[in-house]
Amino acid sequence: MSSSTAPRGSLFSGIGYYLLALIATAFFAFPIVWMTLSSLKSDVDISAYPPKWIFSPTLESFRKLFTELNAMDALINSAFIVCLATLFAMIAGTLAAYGLARFDVKNKNFIAFEVLSIRMLPPMVSVIPLFIIAKQLGIFDTPWLLIAVYTLNGLPFVVWVMRVFIQEIPQSIEEAALIDGCSRFECFWRVTLPLLLPGLAATMVIIFMFAWNEFLLASILTSSEARTLPVIAASSIKAKAISWGLGSAAGVLMSLPVVVLVLLMQKYLVRGLTLGAVKG
Structure with a gap:
């Protein structure tokens, strides 16, 4: 019983670490992604609410x-x-x-x-x-x-x-x-x-x-x-x-x-x- 629960516990622990890593990565990457997308939007798309995720890119x-x-x-x-x-x-x-x-x-x-x-x-x-x-x-x-x-x-x-x-x-x-x-x-x-x-x-x-x-x-x-x-x-x-x-x-x-x-x-x-x- 204990031998079967040990790998399962280590699996859940590994999944938890990966989820925390993904959350931390998303937290720090989101401002960069938002800045990049905003640089490719027109002034109308930037000020739109709710935010537009699908738009025509412009330089x-x-x-x-x-x-x-x-x-x-x-x-x-x-x-x-x-x-x-x-x-x-x-x-x-x-x-x-x-x-x-x-x-x-x-x-x-x-x-x-x-x-x-x-x-x-x-x-x-x-x-x-x-x-x-x-x-x-x-x-x-x-x-x-x-x-x-x-x-x-x-x-x-x-x-x-x-x-x-x-x-x-x-x-x-x-x-x-x-x-x-x-x-x-x-x-x-x-x-x-x-x-x-x-x-x-x-x-x-x-x-x-x-x-x-x-x-x-x-x-x-x-x-x-x-x-x-x-x-x-x-x-x-x-x-x-x-x-x-x-x-x-x-x-x-x-x-x-x-x-x-x-x-x-x-x-x-x-x-x-x-x-x-x-x-x-």
Whole structure:
């Protein structure tokens, strides 16, 4: 009797887990599906009640996005700014993390915490001084201003996370490379860096998403020449109405690069996110 009920109980338990997983997936996927469908609806279909699930798709919202709001220029600005900021933050942060993890630096744990504490500073505290400095230096509304700001914003996170990943790599591997005649830089480039690829991929995706979705600094530190996609997306919200189709189209356009990046990096992403989770 007990032997027959045990498989039945495990079967029901497995079905329950799958149902919970499906419910959670539907809960998180529904806004994305709704946004995608709204971007393909006309204004009449969007405002229809009850909602229309069967409709004639149209690209009118995307046409307005590119013709009236110059989304192509914003897309190019976002790609240029975010890619360079992510690259600079990853290079500088990884080198700094390697120094804190491998070299005998006095009070290095305190230094690492102080670097991380910069992330605790609300952006609103620094945006006004940055605005004044940018005006005085003549770099307001330029991509290089946002590149510098996004690099400095992402740097503490890269240093803190990559330091943990580097500490997970046995130091004896580097010592063996040093004995074989490698310099410290060659040891880092040829031995440590290839082992850090999962951690680098996971950290890069997170830094890219932080910078790609950033709105506050981009809205205040730019005017017309260096506007990014989040600023364009906010233009769909007017004083007296909200253009839901335009906003949904902007949301779809903003989501595509992140989705493509995650798909390209998924080989390393899961391993990188769990690499430093357990120590010992």
